[in-house]
Amino acid sequence: xxxxxxxxxxxxxxxxxxxxxxxxxxxxxxxxxxxxxxxxxxxxxxxxxxxxxxxxxxxxxxxxxxxxxxxxxxxxxxxxxxxxxxxxxxxxxxxxxxxxxxxxxxxxxxxxxxxxxxxxxxxxxxxxxxxxxxxxxxxxxxxxxxxxxxxxxxxxxxxxxxxxxxxxxxxxxxxxxxxxxxxxxxxxxxxxxxxxxxxxxxxxxxxxxxxxx
Numbered sequence: 753x754x755x756x757x758x759x760x761x762x763x764x765x766x767x768x769x770x771x772x773x774x775x776x777x778x779x780x781x782x783x784x785x786x787x788x789x790x791x792x793x794x795x796x797x798x799x800x801x802x803x804x805x806x807x808x809x810x811x812x813x814x815x816x817x818x819x820x821x822x823x824x825x826x827x828x829x830x831x832x833x834x835x836x837x838x839x840x841x842x843x844x845x846x847x848x849x850x851x852x853x854x855x856x857x858x859x860x861x862x863x864x865x866x867x868x869x870x871x872x873x874x875x876x877x878x879x880x881x882x883x884x885x886x887x888x889x890x891x892x893x894x895x896x897x898x899x900x901x902x903x904x905x906x907x908x909x910x911x912x913x914x915x916x917x918x919x920x921x922x923x924x925x926x927x928x929x930x931x932x933x934x935x936x937x938x939x940x941x942x943x944x945x946x947x948x949x950x951x952x953x954x955x956x957x958x959x960x961x962x963x964x965x
Contacts, residue, residue, distance in 0.1 A: 765869030788821020791847040818855035824870035871902030914943035
């Protein structure tokens with residue numbers, strides 16, 4: 753189903769370790785997308801794990817967007833210790849800073865998005881966003897953050913940088929709408945989240961997806 757949807761990438765989180773990280777390569781092959789985890793390294797080294805890549809560059813209509821994958825260091829305690837005994841989780845902010853530079857200077861991307869299995873929290877009154885995702889959004893050069901892990905619904909900006917999170921279990925859809933000029937200069941990123949839970953199903957059934965379920 754994810755392959756039919758055209759999924760470009762997914763960050764690794766605690767549940768990938770829950771179900772057995774050895775399955776990630778098979779899931780990636782079946783789904784047709786890579787798992788991203790820039791800050792998961794082999795224990796005692798700074799070497800990236802073999803089952804995930806630190807980033808991916810996506811090109812659409814001549815625009816290059818770099819995707820950096822991040823997994824919250826909380827993963828070390830939110831899954832069984834046996835599952836993560838061979839890896840370490842590096843600091844997300846330092847890791848994003850490192851790969852943002854690579855994407856900007858080597859890959860020559862026009863925008864950088866962090867796909868983070870790391871939480872965001874949004875005050876219902878002030879709309880202020882906090883949490884690991886907010887810290888990542890403050891890294892210079894990051895243009896947007898798609899967050900996860902703590903099941904919250906978040907849509908807003910941190911110091912002008914959009915942060916979105918769409919709840920959990922497919923109950924919402926987070927969107928980041930990018931606007932570029934004719935020279936591929938990023939003009940704006942607009943965040944939004946649509947929550948599906950509790951609303952009447954009005955979309956027509958996609959027969960291809962239905963047949964694949």
